[in-house]
Amino acid sequence: MLSITLVTAFLGFMVALQFGVTKEDKPRDTRDIYQLQDDLTKAEKKHVQLNEQLSESNRLLEGYESDDTKSQLQTMKEALDKQKELAGETVKAGTGVLVTVQALAQGYSEAGEGLNADLIRRLINELNTLGATDIAIADERLTNRSPIRMVHEIVYVNDHPLPDLPFPIRVLTPHPSDLKKRLEVSESMEDFAREGLTMMVKVEDRLKLPANGESEKVEYMKPVKGD
Amino acid sequence: MRNHRFSLAIILMVTGFIVVFSYQYFKKAESPKSEEANELWTQEHQLRTQLIKEQETNQSLEKKLENRREQVQSNEQTLANQKKEAHDIQKSLNNYRMLNGLTKVHGPGIRVSLEDAQYVPEEDDPNNYIVHQQDIQEVIYELYAAGAEGVSLNGQRLSIHSYIECVGPVVKIDGQKHTVPFIVEAIGDPHLLLSSLNMSGGTVDLLMNRGIKVSTEKKSDITLKPLI
Incomplete structure (x- = not known):
């Protein structure tokens, strides 16, 4: 009787152990590592940007330290030109892709009735994720505050209506062939097709974007000082 | 035995x-x-x-x-x-x-808050009742059209290169994650910004029709952090 008691006790113990072993074997959670890698990449990117901004500031300071007012003034003018370029208010040329928006095929959305503001906004959003540096839609150069919206069934960019199909979208990027490849299989491409439209994408060695004519007038914003 | x-x-x-x-x-x-x-x-x-x-x-x-x-x-x-x-x-x-978003700025403007619908009819796809990237963009672009000088989303300044991604209920702005409520703040003429959003058949109506909870509010002072 004792041996049976012992054996069953042992058996129970083994089963419990077995259960413990099996339970432990759930799929490993590697999410933390991906998350960390993601955060690290972001932090490194920021590091690079901060360094760029720092060296820009240092360059300006050096210029201002000169004894000659004329060269100080020159430094200031250069700083202004740089800001204008950033704001999209200068003509800019470089490598990029030329995207032509056109009807998917004859008979499809030839008048461009499938075109809407949301389609264009999503395309810009996607172009930005793919590393576009500057964008012009038809002849409208985009800036930090370019409105894109529908007015009476027509898409307006920078308060100007888009022309009839086909029209070009010029995109500057340091890696045009990457952008082309990714744009061709992008969600935007599918969205366009759903509306009877398509985009022809062409890599260009030298693409010229027009300047945005908007003024830099600021009425409501003021810099926060001493903080 | x-x-x-x-x-x-x-x-x-x-x-x-x-x-x-x-x-x-x-x-x-x-x-x-x-x-x-x-x-x-x-x-x-x-x-x-x-x-x-x-x-x-x-x-x-x-x-x-x-x-x-x-x-x-x-x-x-x-x-x-x-x-x-x-x-x-x-x-x-x-x-x-x-x-260009290189300085910290402040000024008058408005604050818009977007939230998921609270009531979702059982037979409907809950996806139709959450705030999407398009809804946020709708607000942002309307604000630009009304002359907003600077805009932030959940405290993050937006720029010419900003991109918004929608991953389920999470919205990523320039790679940074945000969840509801989505707060859009814009500096500009508060009256003009507010009236253009609230125009009948305008942005707020459109979003409310999609079942999104929208609230708008004039603000006498909004601060926007610089991009870098």
Whole structure:
């Protein structure tokens, strides 16, 4: 009787152990590592940007330290030109892709009735994720505050209506062939097709974007000082 | 008694089986797995240390940059006080810096809050009742059209290169994650911004029709952080 008691006790113990072993074997959670890698990449990117901004500031300071007012003034003018370029208010040329928006095929959305503001906004959003540096839609150069919206069934960019199909979208990027490849299989491409439209994408060695004519007038914003 | 022996034999057999099975299981599962887990742990630890170091560096660089930018501006101020020509350049330079999101700015404007619908009819797809990237963009672009000078989303300044991604209920702006409520803040003429959003058949109506909870509010002072 004792041996049976012992054996069953042992058996129970083994089963419990077995259960413990099996339970432990759930799929490993590697999410933390991906998350960390993601955060690290972001932090490194920021590091690079901060360094760029720092060296820009240092360059300006050096210029201002000169004894000659004329060269100080020159430094200031250069700083202004740089800001204008950033704001999209200068003509800019470089490598990029030329995207032509056109009807998917004859008979499809030839008048461009499938075109809407949301389609264009999503395309810009996607172009930005793919590393576009500057964008012009038809002849409208985009800036930090370019409105894109529908007015009476027509898409307006920078308060100007888009022309009839086909029209070009010029995109500057340091890696045009990457952008082309990714744009061709992008969600935007599918969205366009759903509306009877398509985009022809062409890599260009030298693409010229027009300047945005908007003024830099600021009425409501003021810099926060001493903080 | 014979019956008893028989059952004992069976029990012993099962026990033997479990012992061997357990042993093999432990042997298989434990040794290589613990090594792997160890490796993962080390990797995670290294990544974490690296990240913390990187973030610390960035913080001190940010301080340094702020300091340098102040020096740059005070130099420009001195120059502007001396020369009329410099005065004009300085003014436009500072305007561009504000527009480009390189300075911390404040001013009057409005605040828009977007939230998922609270009531979802059972038979409907809940996806139709949550705030999407398009809804946020709808608000942002309408604000630009009404002359907003600077816009932020959940405290993050938006720029010409900003991109918004929708991953389920999470919205990523330039890679940074945000969840509801989505707060859009814009500097500009509060009256104009508000009335263009609230126009009948306008943005607010459109979003409400999609079942999104929208609230708008004029603000006398909004602060926007710089991009970098």
